[in-house]
Amino acid sequence: MKTDLNENEDLSTQIAEAIRDAIIEGSLIVDQRLPSEAELCEKFDVGRSTVREALKRLAAQNLIRTQRGAAGGAFVNRMSFEEAYDQQITTSTLLLSMNRVDFETACEARYALERSCAPLSAQRRTPDQLATMRAEIHRQSQPGLTDEAFCASDVAFHRALVDGARNPVLSYQLAGAVEAMQPLMNMITYTQRDRDRIIALHSQIADALEAKDAAAANARLIDLETETLKLAKSAFAARR
Amino acid sequence: MKTDLNENEDLSTQIAEAIRDAIIEGSLIVDQRLPSEAELCEKFDVGRSTVREALKRLAAQNLIRTQRGAAGGAFVNRMSFEEAYDQQITTSTLLLSMNRVDFETACEARYALERSCAPLSAQRRTPDQLATMRAEIHRQSQPGLTDEAFCASDVAFHRALVDGARNPVLSYQLAGAVEAMQPLMNMITYTQRDRDRIIALHSQIADALEAKDAAAANARLIDLETETLKLAKSAFAARR
DNA sequence: GGCAAGTAAATGTCTGACAATTGGAAAGTG
DNA sequence: CACTTTCCAATTGTCAGACATTTACTTGCC
Secondary structure, three states, X not given: OOOOOOOOOOHHHHHHHHHHHHHHHOOOOOOOEOOOHHHHHHHXXXXXXXXXXXXXXXXXOOOEEEEOOOXXXXXXXXXXXXXXXXXXXXXXXXXXXXXXXXXXXXXXXXHHHHHHHHHHHHHHOOHHHHHHHHHHHHHHOOOOOOHHHHHHHHHHHHHHHHHOOOOHHHHHHHHHHHHHOHHHHOOOOOOHHHHHHHHHHXXXXXXXXXXXXXXXXXXXXXXXXXXXXXXXXXXXHHHO | OOOOXXXXXXXXXXXXXXXXXXXXXXXXXXXXXXXXXXXXXXXXOOOHHHHHHHHHHHHHOOOEEEEOOOOOEEEEOOOOHHHHHHHHHHHHHHHHHHOOOOHHHHXXXXXXXXXXXXXXXXXXXXXXXXXXXHHXXXXXXXXXXXXXXXXXXXXXXHHHHHHOOOOHHHHHHXXXXXXXXXXXXXXXXXXXXXXXXXXXHHHHHHHHHHOOOHHHHHHHHHHXXXXXXXXXXXXXXXXX
């Protein structure tokens, strides 16, 4: 691990970077214990608060975890898919909400990515995942459902579709794309007719996946994208 | 912003979460100044080091930036695509390297995602992006290129392909998928014949995109995936 | 052998101090 | 008045020392 620090960044930033690089490069491996705070103070020749701030930065990125007590300390964390999902969703959501990404762009990206899962999902989806989709479709058709709950169920449906590909890397990459759209989707008010059309498409998608018909699933996803775009357009037009 | 803290997590974690939620929820908007460290100390009734550790956590996630001096302080940061790319790449790389994701899974995900860009890229790629692809192909065919440099050029080629879709959200989502594969690809040693086959496919892909032929681009991407998988398989077989 | 108390190591938190940076106010100057 | 220089106050960055809390391990007792 490098210990020479001479950039014009904060000391805590430099130390965090040095440790992070060591983890990425592999000289610190999973579950390995980092030197104690006191040792790091000596090594980098800085005060303890500086070291602690560096460690907190790494903890915020799920790169390390800390444990109190005698055999405690900071340990290189095995990044779990679960943690990576959450990070991915937070980042994507903020990225979209802070950069006035237009609905068309986000929607296009999302459906392009989802369609890439469809063929795999048609091959591999489990009965469990099909059941989840059906359950969400059923939830969506219940009367008195708020728009927000409708959107949440929509997300759950699409996640089941993506998970159907049985590829954790794919699920991870798509988590952000699907979830980050939710705030944008929430800006739409759905009439009962809108919902009916969406639900019908969802059913057709589930049918296609059940029949292992990748082409049909793909076609219905395109229809759904078109439908979503149309809804969004009129919603944003009405807003003005 | 909530100020009541009673979980069994660290104080600094709780404070960071409270502020993060305020940013996500929208009660703190971009470029808005947070209260000074001293004010946050009072508000949450904790010491300054605790507040500072919380702020460092947020800074590590690019949620805030800090500025010293009279009109300084912590400001809500507009998450840029650039920052989001980097985060995404770091997370994806570590996720893959720490979880013994097999090459097949990662490769499948990567090419599935890339194929979702191909049709858009065929429509929209700029001359500049085509030129980048050609340049990388040329670099790849130079003799004496190390395997590592070959892989790096491969990544650059694929990024140009993805950027050709002219959808920043898509580019962002794919950055992780493409870059995170590089360490895995680096484990392969390429013979000259291997390289020639890959370069030929790259050329065909560039041709297809230039001709706006989405179907051909797609087909060649499938070939490239097959080729990559084959190479990886023999590489890992030889290793044993 | 098993249980309880104590001990040491480590992180978590607080306090107070000083350094470094920076914007703006005040003072001086033509 | 306009312009420059000086100074000041606010704020973050860093350090040192203290104490609290947690936890594994050791020691001693039964």
